[in-house]
Amino acid sequence: MTLRPLLLATLLASPLCHAAPVWLSIGDDGYRLLKQLAPASLSSAQHSLRNDSGLQASQRSLATSTETVHLVQVDDSLLPALSEAIHQQQRHCGGYMVHTSLASARQSVTASARSSLAAPVAAPDYTLRQQARVNALLPQLQESNLLATIGSLSAYQNRFYTTSHGVNAANWLYRHWQQLASRRSDIKVEQVSHAGYPQKSVIVTIPGRSKATEVVVLGAHLDSTIGNTSENSRAPGADDDASGVATLTEVIRVLAAANYQPQRTLKFMAYAAEEVGLRGSGDIAARHKKQKANVVGVLQLDMTNWQGSAEDIYLYTDYTNAAQNAFVAKLVSTYQPALKVGYDKCHYGCSDHASWHQQGYAATLPFESRFSDYNPHIHTSGDTLANMGNQAAHALKFARLALSYAVELGQDGSTAAR
Structure with missing residues (x-):
């Protein structure tokens, strides 16, 4: 789905008075919208995460449910526009998480993958x-x-x-x-x-x-x-x-x-x-x-x-x-x-x-x-x-x-x- 030009211009008129680079881990749907908002934003890594961890083993289908997550660096002034684009275009809330560094983003996604495996703890x-x-x-x-x-x-x-x-x-x-x-x-x-x-x-x-x-x-x-x-x-x-x-x-x-x-x-x-x-x-x-x-x-x-x-x-x-x-x-x-x-x-x-x-x-x-x-x-x-x-x-x-x-x-x- 393509962002309408007027909507895109409105969303990019960010009110934030500061700008600083941050790293995101972002789902595949959100990443596609991010590319429309900021075409220069490139995925530095991709991870496939299971997203059925909240189901008992007996409730899961034979086919594992997964979601692709990207690691991307953006300016934090873009975040309100990204959140609203995801909300308006995909009827999602959220869709991404902010991290202080690429290493932190990698660590977080790796930890999330471990949590999704539901290993005995x-x-x-x-x-x-x-x-x-x-x-x-x-x-x-x-x-x-x-x-x-x-x-x-x-x-x-x-x-x-x-x-x-x-x-x-x-x-x-x-x-x-x-x-x-x-x-x-x-x-x-x-x-x-x-x-x-x-x-x-x-x-x-x-x-x-x-x-x-x-x-x-x-x-x-x-x-x-x-x-x-x-x-x-x-x-x-x-x-x-x-x-x-x-x-x-x-x-x-x-x-x-x-x-x-x-x-x-x-x-x-x-x-x-x-x-x-x-x-x-x-x-x-x-x-x-x-x-x-x-x-x-x-x-x-x-x-x-x-x-x-x-x-x-x-x-x-x-x-x-x-x-x-x-x-x-x-x-x-x-x-x-x-x-x-x-x-x-x-x-x-x-x-x-x-x-x-x-x-x-x-x-x-x-x-x-x-x-x-x-x-x-x-x-x-x-x-x-x-x-x-x-x-x-x-x-x-x-x-x-x-x-x-x-x-x-x-x-x-x-x-x-x-």
Whole structure:
């Protein structure tokens, strides 16, 4: 598919005030669009990655499912145009990941290939043991609080990673999460700075007791975009991804208020700069890997409030972990038995779970709909609460899932080879 000349000119009118070379690992479809935007961009290497890692062996077809990934150097000022071209022309989110060097890009793709092979590693025992505790906490989750957080975040002019509004939104969330944790001296709330842009990620840590070195991560992304996003662009991002951040926020509120103390350490993360190559989560996941952190599970919440398909929660089976996906499906059937679970794919680098997957950690992406049915208003000024009916009933399902995930995986279970 060829980019229309007017669209191409608009996308290339980048608002970024800086320019620096970065390396991308990018799926084959995205690479073809990149060549239209920047014909001089040449693939330095190609890798064939399996993209069925999130399926149990018995679910996989005889023909292995693969995707070609290219390593390319580009100017970072091109990233918003690339993201929007992929979104508009291919109906994908993401499609690429940013790296600091060619060596880093090679290492990441190699690690992703290893993760996709699903070799035996230390993994939690996914037996459900916390029904009484989870069932006592679930009724405390309130749709009104989800609505309030989505409303607060989407009220910013935009939350783009280079604008003052993106910085201010991150600062607001930091203060809000501090307030939720204010009665708990053990809970840590911090901001994480990233090189090359001003928006910070925000992390809440609830320390574990008997297995504090084992870490459970629940994430969503903080930034919003309409592609060619400038300081004054209107990019409310109510669904993408204020809904995911609101879902995390409500779980934090309930666990903090209930004085919940996990055995494993829980980390709730709102990532900066997801919309331009998973930059915030890529940085944070790489830091955890460098520190040899024992991350036993990652749950990513990217868009939770638009029910565009018949099933309620879709689990994405590419660049995710099969055993953890089965565990998450079991959480839904146990704690929300009326809900239906579907399965789909979203392609290379579609959201922040991919940053953790490429570092070898077990990651799962529960999504609001089938990929072809996601909210049609995202990446536009129409991604508002009003266009979601001024309700958060669908996001509440994901809050219940996230809470059950945090409590079941946060407790002290045995660890075994899978």
